Amino acid sequence: MDRFEEKIGELLRLDFGVTPDGADAKQLYTAVSQAAMDSLRDGWKKPAGKKRACYFSAEFLMGRLVNSNLMNLGLLEEADRYLKAHGRSVADFEQIEDDALGNGGLGRLAACFLDSAATHGIPLDGYGIRYRYGLFRQYFEDGFQRERADDWLRFGDPWSVRREEDAVEVRFADQTVRAVPYDMPVIGYGGKTINTLRLWQSEPLSAFDFDLFNRQEYDRAVAEKNRAEEISYVLYPNDDTDAGKRLRLKQQYFFSSASLQSILREYLGRHGEDFSAFADEYAVQLNDTHPTVSIPELLRLLMEEHGLCYDEAFSIAQRVFAYTNHTIMAEALEKWDVGLFLSVIPEVYPYVVMLQNGLKQALHNKGINGADQIPYYLVDDGRIHMARMAIFAAHSTNGVARIHTEILKETALREWYAVWPERFNNKTNGITQRRWLALCNPELSGFITERIGDGWITELDELKKLAPYADDERARERFLAIKREKKCQLAAYVKAREGVELNPDFLFDIQVKRLHEYKRQLLNAFSILDIYFALKDGRLTDFYPTVFLFGAKAAPGYYRAKGIIKYLNEIAKRVNGDPDMKGRMQVVFVQNYDVSYAEKLIPAADVSEQISTAGTEASGTSNMKFMLNGAVTLGTLDGANIEIVEQAGAENNFIFGATVEEIASAASTYDPKALCRDNPRIRRVVDTLVDGTFSDGGTGMFRELYDSLMTGASWHRPDQYYLLLDFESYCDAKLRVNRAYRDRAAFARKCLLNTANAGKFSSDRTIREYAREIWGV
Ligand code: B1N
Numbered sequence: 001m002d003r004f005e006e007k008i009g010e011l012l013r014l015d016f017g018v019t020p021d022g023a024d025a026k027q028l029y030t031a032v033s034q035a036a037m038d039s040l041r042d043g044w045k046k047p048a049g050k051k052r053a054c055y056f057s058a059e060f061l062m063g064r065l066v067n068s069n070l071m072n073l074g075l076l077e078e079a080d081r082y083l084k085a086h087g088r089s090v091a092d093f094e095q096i097e098d099d100a101l102g103n104g105g106l107g108r109l110a111a112c113f114l115d116s117a118a119t120h121g122i123p124l125d126g127y128g129i130r131y132r133y134g135l136f137r138q139y140f141e142d143g144f145q146r147e148r149a150d151d152w153l154r155f156g157d158p159w160s161v162r163r164e165e166d167a168v169e170v171r172f173a174d175q176t177v178r179a180v181p182y183d184m185p186v187i188g189y190g191g192k193t194i195n196t197l198r199l200w201q202s203e204p205l206s207a208f209d210f211d212l213f214n215r216q217e218y219d220r221a222v223a224e225k226n227r228a229e230e231i232s233y234v235l236y237p238n239d240d241t242d243a244g245k246r247l248r249l250k251q252q253y254f255f256s257s258a259s260l261q262s263i264l265r266e267y268l269g270r271h272g273e274d275f276s277a278f279a280d281e282y283a284v285q286l287n288d289t290h291p292t293v294s295i296p297e298l299l300r301l302l303m304e305e306h307g308l309c310y311d312e313a314f315s316i317a318q319r320v321f322a323y324t325n326h327t328i329m330a331e332a333l334e335k336w337d338v339g340l341f342l343s344v345i346p347e348v349y350p351y352v353v354m355l356q357n358g359l360k361q362a363l364h365n366k367g368i369n370g371a372d373q374i375p376y377y378l379v380d381d382g383r384i385h386m387a388r389m390a391i392f393a394a395h396s397t398n399g400v401a402r403i404h405t406e407i408l409k410e411t412a413l414r415e416w417y418a419v420w421p422e423r424f425n426n427k428t429n430g431i432t433q434r435r436w437l438a439l440c441n442p443e444l445s446g447f448i449t450e451r452i453g454d455g456w457i458t459e460l461d462e463l464k465k466l467a468p469y470a471d472d473e474r475a476r477e478r479f480l481a482i483k484r485e486k487k488c489q490l491a492a493y494v495k496a497r498e499g500v501e502l503n504p505d506f507l508f509d510i511q512v513k514r515l516h517e518y519k520r521q522l523l524n525a526f527s528i529l530d531i532y533f534a535l536k537d538g539r540l541t542d543f544y545p546t547v548f549l550f551g552a553k554a555a556p557g558y559y560r561a562k563g564i565i566k567y568l569n570e571i572a573k574r575v576n577g578d579p580d581m582k583g584r585m586q587v588v589f590v591q592n593y594d595v596s597y598a599e600k601l602i603p604a605a606d607v608s609e610q611i612s613t614a615g616t617e618a619s620g621t622s623n624m625k626f627m628l629n630g631a632v633t634l635g636t637l638d639g640a641n642i643e644i645v646e647q648a649g650a651e652n653n654f655i656f657g658a659t660v661e662e663i664a665s666a667a668s669t670y671d672p673k674a675l676c677r678d679n680p681r682i683r684r685v686v687d688t689l690v691d692g693t694f695s696d697g698g699t700g701m702f703r704e705l706y707d708s709l710m711t712g713a714s715w716h717r718p719d720q721y722y723l724l725l726d727f728e729s730y731c732d733a734k735l736r737v738n739r740a741y742r743d744r745a746a747f748a749r750k751c752l753l754n755t756a757n758a759g760k761f762s763s764d765r766t767i768r769e770y771a772r773e774i775w776g777v
Pocket residue numbers: 103105106109236238239240241242288326327332400429617618619620621639
């Protein structure tokens with residue numbers, strides 16, 4: 001027995017007083033995790049004298065850590081062997097839920113970047129918030145979404161170390177709190193580099209006010225503590241909308257200020273008050289505008305606490321900061337009300353004003369016409385525009401897919417691009433193949449490694465060597481057998497979680513992502529109904545049996561998104577309860593879609609639904625995960641879909657719908673009512689929202705969805721995401737995929753070519769681009 005196994009046994013004995021055979025899953029999980037932590041202690045140190053990059057993000061959606069950490073440390077097989085010797089296996093850790101300190105793509109991207117950087121020896125640390133409660137857990141009651149708190153800490157947190165000695169204070173107008181960091185090791189594949197994810201927890205300055213307590217003012221003593229802890233209490237459950245709330249600004253300032261103070265403290269320890277090397281030692285990437293208050297805060301710290309002048313401080317800030325934009329949706333671009341800002345962090349506001357003046361001067365120096373125009377105001381109409389601040393003060397602004405960056409340059413941020421074109425650049429997103437292939441699909445991984453070796457685990461371009469196997473009949477058959485195996489595994493899981501049976505011989509068509517109108521789950525619903533009616537009417541006779549799977553959380557306050565969930569659940573009830581549909585079609589909406597569910601769903605997919613309105617999805621990243629696992633994309637020319645099709649070939653995917661240009665030219669005359677009137681297929685499906693086909697339980701949700709398509713609202717035009725414009729072309733494409741699927745060999749060939757051409761979409765490639773082109777590390 002070696003050191004690792006000994007350590008597990010010792011921890012079980014000392015911490016829980018149990019033997020390996022008597023331990024329950026949670027005890028084993030804790031002991032195995034702690035033993036792994038113990039094994040890396042020596043390697044977890046920051047190497048001196050190198051520039052480090054810092055990823056500031058309000059969200060890190062890490063997913064379950066035990067398997068990935070064990071894999072990266074090279075301990076996974078050993079741990080599994082040990083557990084099996086005691087009648088258990090790492091699979092027992094499934095019941096340990098993942099920490100969901102993120103909403104969706106933006107937070108998951110941060111996690112993929114950390115994994116890739118550590119794997120390739122890039123010094124990158126994450127900085128964020130240690131939310132007490134992550135994204136809510138979702139369940140359905142009569143088809144309606146319900147939410148419960150995500151108490152992720154009930155499984156303990158063996159992967160974090162509390163660093164009391166690194167705590168800092170953060171000051172607000174109405175309170176001062178202690179920010180206490182919890183550090184998590186970010187272990188690169190092979191265990192050579194270990195970076196750090198530092199998450200801040202908000203606590204009262206002193207644990208308890210004994211004065212108040214002694215004066216019998218228990219309530220006030222407790223209230224102070226609660227008010228401090230409130231700041232890191234819960235993750236805002238909005239994806240792609242700006243909550244604009246006081247507590248959210250507090251959260252943003254809390255982790256921004258704490259992270260900067262922590263970096264400055266480190267730097268001062270090495271250099272004293274000489275800041276000339278600061279920008280040579282640190283780069284800070286702002287993950288969207290959420291941490292952008294870091295810009296005026298760094299100015300404040302350098303000027304107030306270290307006596308620098310504005311020009312010195314600004315020049316440092318500009319060299320240090322870079323900004324990533326993740327959305328052009330107007331409702332997601334953060335703007336803080338000046339009054340609110342002043343009431344929360346009045347000491348920071350003067351630095352916003354200085355930036356405003358600095359901007360004016362910079363534009364003047366460049367001789368810009370119209371420098372007095374609104375788009376160039378950081379403070380405009382009583383609101384502070386955080387994206388504008390970031391573009392002005394940072395040296396780099398990047399979009400997350402080629403088309404997204406083009407839209408930023410040509411449309412959304414064109415005034416800024418005109419002034420500082422050299423600051424704009426593209427960094428197409430990526431995903432880590434360690435989690436999204438090696439861990440979640442060992443069967444396909446084995447298939448690949450047998451044929452081309454295991455170089456792909458750290459160099460995904462190696463997958464190119466797989467392309468010739470797309471024409472090899474034995475390889476295709478093996479691929480199909482693996483896909484079927486993944487479907488069986490998913491079916492078992494769905495059976496256990498949802499109580500629904502799936503048939504592994506069906507085509508699996510999957511749409512998983514946050515519920516949002518622009519992602520058009522409602523269009524998918526309409527197409528399913530169109531097929532259903534065609535099957536019922538006998539118009540469609542050669543339909544290959546298909547299960548349409550959905551997974552999506554709606555922000556709790558997003559009424560329409562919740563209406564769409566209810567509608568899909570009603571469709572599922574109708575279709576699955578119709579004896580005519582047996583063996584032909586099924587609709588399943590799984591509950592609580594999260595990273596762990598994604599790891600089961602994605603490897604089982606034949607078809608990946610990526611159907612956002614062209615120009616709305618900045619990149620998308622699940623599209624890349626499906627591709628890597630050998631699914632074809634049924635999608636629009638939006639976000640990274642464009643680059644996916646470019647890599648894998650249009651003939652191996654199913655593209656439909658209006659392009660960005662077509663939508664722009666259709667916009668002024670677009671009339672969804674007329675489409676509905678003139679096209680009986682469209683009318684029939686849209687009418688199901690209001691003709692009594694389905695019940696929304698008397699909530700009026702379905703009528704509201706109908707109105708959003710037919711009449712719009714004061715804040716938007718009817719059918720603003722062009723569902724009905726793309727309806728026919730979508731239904732056609734869906735039937736094209738379905739027909740193509742009949743020829744199993746030809747379809748397997750397409751799938752394999754998708755996998756073989758997924759190399760570009762490794763976050764290893766993306767993070768190297770950030771390191772080289774933005775950070776200089
Ligand atoms: O970021 C992902 C992209 O792949 C997606 O296309 C994009 O929608 C997503 C406010 C957001 N953009 N904006 C957000 C998240 C939380 C929040 O409070 C906005 N998420 C995205 C990665 O680039």
